[in-house]
Amino acid sequence: xxxxxxxxxxxxxxxxxxxxxxxxxxxxxxxxxxxxxxxxxxxxxxxxxxxxxxxxxxxxxxxxxxxxxxxxxxxxxxxxxxxxxxxxxxxxxxxxxxxxxxxxxxxxxxxxxxxxxxxxxxxxxxxxxxxxxxxxxxxxxxxxxxxxxxxxxxxxxxxxxxxxxx
Numbered sequence: 001x002x003x004x005x006x007x008x009x010x011x012x013x014x015x016x017x018x019x020x021x022x023x024x025x026x027x028x029x030x031x032x033x034x035x036x037x038x039x040x041x042x043x044x045x046x047x048x049x050x051x052x053x054x055x056x057x058x059x060x061x062x063x064x065x066x067x068x069x070x071x072x073x074x075x076x077x078x079x080x081x082x083x084x085x086x087x088x089x090x091x092x093x094x095x096x097x098x099x100x101x102x103x104x105x106x107x108x109x110x111x112x113x114x115x116x117x118x119x120x121x122x123x124x125x126x127x128x129x130x131x132x133x134x135x136x137x138x139x140x141x142x143x144x145x146x147x148x149x150x151x152x153x154x155x156x157x158x159x160x161x162x163x164x165x166x
Contacts, residue, residue, distance in 0.1 A: 035130055
């Protein structure tokens with residue numbers, strides 16, 4: 001921007017994971033696109049608490065006074081998987097029994113279904129829905145993600161249309 005470069009589209013992955021990183025860019029953050037792992041708009045609920053993605057994000061914001069972030073859903077899902085694994089473990093004193101229960105996980109979580117070895121050659125990988133989003137400045141001055149592409153995960157609703165940067 002300082003050198004006059006004005007792209008119509010710019011997609012940034014992990015570097016723009018948190019809203020504070022986008023806020024540091026000021027007006028230059030508007031409509032930057034990014035991959036989106038999880039938002040309050042994802043149509044999933046916690047197997048532990050029954051909270052929807054939206055309720056989990058709202059509870060986080062109320063408790064901390066901070067804006068929700070994408071990793072919150074995954075941090076919560078780790079506890080969902082741990083609890084489910086321990087419930088299904090035949091012998092809690094046997095590490096192999098715990099490992100086997102974990103490997104057999106097929107659980108609907110706040111980030112979507114977690115099932116190891118679903119697609120692809122890796123038995124220790126679980127894929128969750130990934131959508132495309134853009135950062136949009138809100139009336140309160142904070143940036144939030146609008147989901148603008150869900151072609152790979154149509155169960156996740158879009159919350160906006162794709163817009164050019166300038």
